[in-house]
Amino acid sequence: MHDDPQLGMDRSIESQTGNAAITSLVKPIAHLQADCLTKNVFYQNYQKPGIPVLISGLVHLDQNWSLDYLCEWLGAIEFPVRHYGRQRYEQDKRTWSDIGSGVEVKNMPFCEYATLLKSGVAHEQDLYLGKCSIEHTPLAKVATFDQIKMHLGLKRSITAWNLWVGLGGHITCLHYDSFDGTLLQLQGSKRLILFPPSQLYNLYPFPISVHLKNGLNLRSAYSQIYPDKPDFHQFPKLMQAFQHRYEVILNPGDVLYIPAGWMHEVIALGNEMVCSVNRFWSIQPFVRALFCWSKWRSHLGSVLTAPYVLKNLFTAMRNGDRQQTLGQLLQKL
Numbered sequence: 001m002h003d004d005p006q007l008g009m010d011r012s013i014e015s016q017t018g019n020a021a022i023t024s025l026v027k028p029i030a031h032l033q034a035d036c037l038t039k040n041v042f043y044q045n046y047q048k049p050g051i052p053v054l055i056s057g058l059v060h061l062d063q064n065w066s067l068d069y070l071c072e073w074l075g076a077i078e079f080p081v082r083h084y085g086r087q088r089y090e091q092d093k094r095t096w097s098d099i100g101s102g103v104e105v106k107n108m109p110f111c112e113y114a115t116l117l118k119s120g121v122a123h124e125q126d127l128y129l130g131k132c133s134i135e136h137t138p139l140a141k142v143a144t145f146d147q148i149k150m151h152l153g154l155k156r157s158i159t160a161w162n163l164w165v166g167l168g169g170h171i172t173c174l175h176y177d178s179f180d181g182t183l184l185q186l187q188g189s190k191r192l193i194l195f196p197p198s199q200l201y202n203l204y205p206f207p208i209s210v211h212l213k214n215g216l217n218l219r220s221a222y223s224q225i226y227p228d229k230p231d232f233h234q235f236p237k238l239m240q241a242f243q244h245r246y247e248v249i250l251n252p253g254d255v256l257y258i259p260a261g262w263m264h265e266v267i268a269l270g271n272e273m274v275c276s277v278n279r280f281w282s283i284q285p286f287v288r289a290l291f292c293w294s295k296w297r298s299h300l301g302s303v304l305t306a307p308y309v310l311k312n313l314f315t316a317m318r319n320g321d322r323q324q325t326l327g328q329l330l331q332k333l
């Protein structure tokens, strides 16, 4: 199974490390128009070997997915908004105690979040509405994202469609998922940096033992490095990973297929609201799932959360706030 395709013209980038500039290549992701992509071509060339592909023209967005439009549909519905805080990006990630869905969240109606986006508070505090299911919202009725499932012949979804809303400048840090994903851009643009599964250990993922101490707050699926400001002294194996660095820009209507195990960092571009939806799918064919070490590694990490989860539940039961603790745990899953 090859997971590092030569898909087009490479571009070189320079990174500064101490006094030396390191030149490495950036590889483009394959980019196809939906009408050139049959189910069979998608399966044989991308899904079966587990190779990302950018597809344009698959979804026709007949409205502007502006903040006002989202407010019309979601206004009073409460969502957990993640509070990342800007200062964390100045720190060494090895000092972090939470990441991704493990960070502190505040539940608020969508319209309140929209006000924070407009006032600049969301930018100052790096607030992000990440991976929120739209299944039980009115948006599920208007959104016709299932064209993606039909066109690509995807089977067995693991999640419903999830909403991601934030401001340009927000970064979803380098991580991999245990399932295949389809990310559809609705408003604004995103830049993604990707690395194939073969580079997992050259990207310094948090060890799975972090789950013993931090439960689901810190995730072993995340990398400890910053791909846009790499520190080759602290993380020397990164030089090898950078020979396998891919980049792609997602614009409204574009769909990116991200196979399980591919590390990806997602950077929202511009200064305005940026919005996408994604959905996770079981890995097909089964043989790719079987040999997807990243997936097994994540499952092992989840098993290691057990002592932390039990300890917290036990404490919550003693303090009488079992329901709140259970709710918080479920939100992190």
Ligand SMILES: O=C(O)CCC(=O)C(=O)O
Residues within 6 Å of the ligand: 164, 171, 172, 177, 181, 182, 183, 258, 266, 276, 278
């Ligand atoms: O859009 C984002 O911020 C993150 C999306 C993502 O990580 C994914 O689709 O797998």
